[in-house]
Amino acid sequence: MADPAIDANVTPPRMEVSEEIAVQITDMNKWYGSFHVLRDINLTVHRGERIVICGPSGSGKSTLIRCINALEEHQKGRIEVDGTLLSSDLKNIDKIRSEVGMCFQHFNLFPHLTILENCTLAPIWVRKTPKKEAEQAAMHFLEKVKIPDQANKYPGQLSGGQQQRVAIARSLCMKPRIMLFDEPTSALDPEMIKEVLDTMIELAEEGMTMLCVTHEMGFAQAVANRVIFMDQGQIVEQNEPKEFFNNPKSDRTKLFLSQILGH
């Protein structure tokens, strides 16, 4: 593999996928003005699934997962998250956002708050958790991502990898049932990619439902149970990782894989 960050030969841990549906997207379309950015997207995600979304830049990957927590609104079709239909009703949107965690390429930590405050903010204000309790939970998750000793620093004092792990911990503090990742490692220096991917793998092993936009193919092979390839706003191919990498069906996928893996 061209990707040294993850050892792809490790056998994927047994991770259960249940019959329960976490996200259901039906005939979803989205336009930016007159630009048809997502076209007839159909996607069903079961609870416990780890889905990796890849595709060339500009193919609409970010837009797709941002539609799932309504950071972008779609114009046609249905998106159901955890049984709640995404509509323009603000109550619904806030509810879904508080149950769907999201990690961004540039972390989007709040620079004016300490790491601990970053993590307790949403539980305190959205979930109305008492401060003490929220801080305990936050420390728990900061330990999980292995940076409890940085709790009182500000984001600007941390390395990129640490910041991204804080961002993951911050999302986990809301006890989300689904996690979305939008290229979480592509703004990181190579030596920091592994620490973030390790955290994500751990999360997957605990049965978190995950949708990850990433080009870390090692990660895809290690934890994904499905890989989705997007191009020009459409889902072009999806398959389980082995088949997807060893035996891609469409020409676009083949071309993309050959470029990204440097074959």
Next chain:
Amino acid sequence: MSDTHAQTVGYVRDTMIDEQPAPVGQTGAVKWIRENLFSGVINTLLTVISLYVIWVVVSHLYPWLANSIWDAGSLTECREIRDATVGPDAPAACFAVITDRWQQLVFGFYPPEHYWRPVVALLVFLAAIAPVLFQGIPRRALWLSAAAPFVLFALLWGGSIWGPVAVALGFVIGFVVYRVLLPLAGNLAAVLGAIIVPLLYWLFLAGPLAGALTSVAPIGLEYVQSKDFGGFTLSVVIGVSAIILSLPLGILLALGRQSNLFIINKISVAFIEVIRGVPLIVWLFTASLLLNYFLPPGTNFDLMLRVIIMVTLFSAAYIAEVVRGGLAALPKGQYEGASSLGLDYWQSMRLIILPQALKISIPGIVNTFIGLFKDTTLVVFIGLLDPIGLSNAIRASTDWNGVYWELFVFIGLMFFIACFSMGRYSLYLEKKLQREHR
């Protein structure tokens, strides 16, 4: 072959170099003077010219100040003292006008037996803003700060204390209405209710209520009319009220201008552009003349209050633009980070966006405040007796006819102290936030 070891292959340093002082002549005052004042022909020329200008100014100012006379009852008396001590035609400032009339410059025509009230009011004000300006004071003190405006009003204007109490009650009513409506009817309805109900209360109920309470329990200080306010008391009251009111209004306007809601957006834009596009003096004339035509006949809407409202609106438009700059400077990711955690609009604004945007905007905001405070001197044109107005009045008396510079120097100095303090505070705040967030 290179002559330094470092550029040859296979070099290993065996001794480390100790820290050494820089060569003499490369540090200290001499170096600074040479580099900054005499580093070339043009620079040397500029230095010489500047020195000459400084000399001219100082040589005129110094004797004027050094010979200044502080104890005299009138300008004529001043001149007599000068003739006797330093000789006729010698320059001598007559600051006796300040010692003689400072009370007027500071308090205007406020009744002398009540001079303590503005003084106490200033102390209350300083105590009230302390928890806002400086950390380390318990947050609970902010509740007292919220009550301060009403206390200040009762102190400065006096009259029955039930007036301010009845007005304050309106805010409590608004808050209660918001809390009650929020779970029942949603955010928009709650906000509208929290605006409309108190307005109705103020228009129809507050007056009678205050009247009734006063007839039952007439407590309060002696009433002082707005027209008796003057001097720095007037400037500070107008300036401080407008500063405190214009900040929240400006922030709301900035948010409105950013909003996706069509009507709110357009109203904010129109308000900002119209207010900003017309000189303050025009708005002040509007306040003093035109509003009388619009208000129902018989209502005697206090001129000072009108001026405060106008100055507030005026600086709010500027604050809005300054804050908008701060908002625009924040990366989009901050908004998305906040939304993705489920924070609603007001929560993300209050907890995430505004703290950062305001931090960026501090220099601009304080700059606007400094401008506002100095602009309060414009009220002299609509007949209010601010320090400038009073200096005219003082000059109009036979005693002090002909005194110009001394009064202006004093007034200028007072304004400078106030504005300079604001500027220093802004620097302090910037530094503090910088330290905290990095």
